[in-house]
Amino acid sequence: MSATGSTDVAAVPTRDLARLTLLGALVGLPAGVVAFAFVGAVHVLQDLLWTELPEALGTDEPPWYLVLGLPVVAAVLVAAARRLPGDGGHDPVEGLSMTPLPPVAAGGVALAALAGLGFGVVLGPEAPLMTLGGIVGVWMTSWTGVTGRARGLLGVSGASGAISTLFGGPLVAGVMLLEAGAGALAAAALLPPLAAAAVAYVLVTGFGDWAGVPVTGLAVPDLPEYDRVRPGSLLLALVVGVVAAVVIAGVKRLARALRATGPRVGRLPLLLASGAAVGALALLAGALGADPRDVLFSGQASIPALVAEESVGVVLVLVVAKGLAYGISMGGGFRGGPIFPAIFLGVGLASVAVAALDVSPTLAVAVGAAAGMAATSRLLLSAVMFAALLVGRAGLDTAPAAVVAAAAALLTVRLLDPPPRPA
Template sequence: MSATGSTDVVAAVPARDLARLTLLGALVGLPAGLVAFAFVGAVHLLQELLWTDLPEALGADEPPWYLLLGLPVVGALLVAAARRLPGDGGHSPVDGLSMEPLPPVAAGSVALAALASLGFGVVLGPEAPLMALGSIVGVWVTRWTGVTGRARGLLGVSGASGAMSTLFGGPLVAGIMLLEAGAGALTAVTLLPPLAAAAVAYVLVTGFGDWTGLPMAGLAVPDLPEYDRVRPGSLVLALVVGVAAALLVTGVRRLARAVQATEPRVGRVPLLLVSGLGVGVLALAAEALGADPRDVLFSGQSSVPALVSESSVGVVLVLVVAKALAYGITMGGGFRGGPIFPAIFLGVGLASVAVAALDVSPTLAVAVGTAAGMAATSRLLLSAVMFSALLVGRAGLDTAPAAVIAAAAALLTVRLLDRPRPA
């Protein structure tokens, strides 16, 4: 998480205030969880409406070509409208996740831009808008508590943590991401309010998800086979995937910046429209080459199971290339959303080449690819390894050493690639 801004939110919190702030953090978790539930549910329902119900109403079993081309373009128009509102639709995903707080007046712009991006098929995840909305909720709630100064900033971070926990399998990954990124100069002790918010939000959202039937898990890969022992070849694969994921994600980010740099010349709205059309064209091209176009669209969260079970190396490579190009175009074109989950898809896709070609365990591929992709885009090591472990669960306990190597290789490679060249 290339955490930008807000690094001085909390320099120190007096011990006598920590208990009160922890209780307030738990309080913030309630509305943050409700906002997360409403947002994720709205994205899910919008995607079902546009990409399942609408094709069925048109008499098609799959989205026809004109929807693959047209829906991202319609989304681009809505994003352009949202970015005219206060807040510019939230932070740009080109430079990674940002912890810089937004004012409450930006909430409408953030929500509309994210729904228009995620619901209409462009390649971004829900984590950035959820963090922004959670932070806004935290700041708004604290206005009623009399908390001021840096403590208010801490509760704003708590709102972001609460929202993040709904995507990353509970409070632990969210807390480690905040600590590892240095958000608000957090220490282990001052993590208590964000962790309390994350725990409350996660329990609340999980309960609502079970009650309504809406899928609330950030990423779920069911029925993974047990990976029962560490093999030397697994560590070699992890190293290769980590380096490859870093190279690919770095290339995607450079493509995004190159696309973004054209905005002053072509204008925001034309760039959004062309970028949306480009995503649709890539989905159609992938379909012509034998892949499912819907695996090219969206963040990739729901496509990972199909990706690791794909038996054709060619189809896996088509999906990785098309997804990477669509990801870069989406980020640079001015859409709004998070950069982590598409990078995880790319990491798992690279590992899935070995599944299809060498009969490598899909459990290992998910663990290694998740750790490599998340580390490459977030620049965080521990968070990537922990999320990878949560994702594969008990079936993949022995994948931990390989996941560590994949994440470390990705992080080191990205940092080497980011080093400025000597003049």
């Protein structure tokens, strides 16, 4: 996760922190509205293209030509979006970025993300949500008189507010900012981003008798209770963490190798070929017994079905096809977030043990989510906290295994793909 676009705490006077915190809370409201509108638009587009359109064509499932063709259409739209200011958003191969984009980039970011996520490209919503939230923060503060690095802090607050709606509230968002080293944010300087995240999340969850606005995040319902830590669980966590890191490091290498061909073959041909390859992988997985739609998209909605799958073969087909489609989507020039597909891969690897060894699905979700998120984001505490929120009360005792999985994934991925040394 990139720490670029960071904010120097020393540049924010203590006397101004209360004002910045209030402004951060105000930024959280429009950031939450943007998050709701964006996620809602993705949901509507996916339903229109992948449910209503097949029904209009007289089929219950998307026919092969839609599975193959819609990602290709996405390629054309993303190519157009990347010609707009902002290049359609940040490159997902490099992870999440805190670098703020100007408000003029909002249209290109939204178009690239909606085209990819709605048409089946294997990337997540978190990166465009962060970017759009950051743009909201920059725009909101343009007329407040706040300048310099303090203005950048409020831009980060917009990003924090937007992603809190996906990651279960302000705590994960705040820990992600702190752990990523976003400008060496100290605890006090986290107040504006946390205030923004809290306001945005309340907009989603509601308060009093108001139920909030519906935003679909990552949720795994009806998990059985995992009641005690077992030695075998820690061993499983270690294995899943190492294997998840190896897989995700391989995916990143595939993405970088594919991206390197861009100057030679051209942006549009690379996007078109990548979109066709993603659709072809989904069709191939369908021929091998998996649901093609579980290969497409970010993987958020498919995790309950993944941990419930009883066939080891089908789980492995999904992991291989998803991993290849994920790497192709990143390297092919699409725009979106890298975290949720990696979480799907981690849970998929842990689900092999569910199908083969009757391991608790609650343990698999916690261990897989922690391993996948740590391997792609290189953040330890954020991954463990998100895994804990994901399994909820049913999985309180999975925390030690989630820590082992995240630590093993982080150490392994750093060995396989060391971070660049500072100049």
